[in-house]
Amino acid sequence: MQNRAAIRKEALRLRSLFEKKGAQPVETDILQPAAALLDLYGEDIRARAFVTVDSQKGELMLRPDFTVPVAQMHMEHGAESACYTYAGEVFRRQNECRDRPIEYFQVGIELFHIGNPAYADARVFSSIYSMLGNLRLKPAIGDIGILMSAVEGLSTINRRKRALMRHIWRPGRFRTLLDRYSGRMPVPNSRAELLASKDPMSNAGQVIGLRTASEITERIEALREDAATKPLPEHVIELLDEILEVGGKPEASLKRLREIELDMPVIVPAVDGLEKRLEAIENCGIDLNALVFEASYGRTQMEYYDGFVFGFYSERHSEMPPVASGGRYDALTRRLGRGRMVPAVGGVIRPGLTLELEREG
Secondary structure, X not given: OOOHHHHHHHHHHHHHHHHHOOXXXXXXXXXXXXXXHHHHHHHHHHHOOOEEEEOOOEEEEEOOOOHHHXXXXXXXXXXXXXXXXXXXXXXXXXXXXXXXXXXXXXXEEEEXXXXXXXXXHHHHHHHHHHHOHHHOEEEEEEEHHHHHHHHHOOOOOHHHHHHHHXXXXXXXXXXHHHHHHOOOOOOOHHHHHHHHOOOOOOOOOOOXXXXXXXXXXXXXXXXXXXXXOOOOOHHHHHHHHHHHHOEEOHHHHHHHHHHHHOOOHHHHHHHHHHHXXXXXXXXXXXXXXXXXXXXXXXXXXXXXXXXXXXXXXXXOOOOOOOOEEEEEOHHHHHHHOOOOOOOEEEEEEOHHHHHHHHHHO
16 A cells, blocks of 8 residues: 555655756646536546536546646736646546556646747756656657648648547557548448438438437538548558657667658658757757657557657556656647647656655665
8 A cells, every 4th residue: 555645745855856947836726627628638538537516616527637727727827938846646547457546646847938849848858857867767758749740741631630630649540540541441331322322311210319410411421521532642651650660769760750751741840840859858968878769659648749758667567657757738738728829848757656666776
């Protein structure tokens, strides 16, 4: 059984280190309005969060993380550059890993910085790197923005690009969409018959369920538009696959991405950003050879990140979740700021895991 008092003490110690690096301590409510989280994540968040209902405030969720409420606070007050730190409990359902705790402490830093994104990324990453230096962890870095820029630059209808962007964080669904859009996966006969019908609703009978007849018709028209769109060329799918397969030492990975960009110029700005970030990290005194780069890193658990992502793992305990993780989330601030965006990057440490590793020596 974890010693909660010891974990709380460790959390406050780590937060004080962030404060010494210039971060301002902040607090957020444990009960968060569900509407904002549902708007950001969709209904999927219900499978991972604990939801309750208040007669006056409506649906509430036990705080699943700190990033969203801290970013919301920052955007509501109209601030631009700022740096915050926090420490407290978060609550997550563990439907797949039932041995993992549903309630645990997080300590974090959120940096809102107008100007040099590479500097901001390196500042957050190096701060956490230095705080975990004695735990013999494996640091992994990635860049979701490279894949996102490749998808945004596809020569296809916007509806397809929006669907791919929405499922970048769901590798299985993303692959299924690529197979369908490239023609690798044939259209099911039932769907083909439906799309071929002049009036699919003529013999539908009584409409039941939550969707209206107009919504169903709109969906059918969307499927027809998709069916009439030319398949994505095979060489484009192969380039996307090559991006996802890039991994290894950061400098070698950068070289490989430079080769890929010759055939996919739309990723050049994102790869330029990666190069500047690696230089900034190295300028912080971190040996790049100590890091591992994975172009696909963060695609299963980092839904609001849209650029730099990172994590620190225990090589001795492969079953252990990341001891620390984080990344850039510019698009999140745009949504919370209703169109006004402030570049932001952050990261969290789990003090319960740092204590466990320290006890092992």
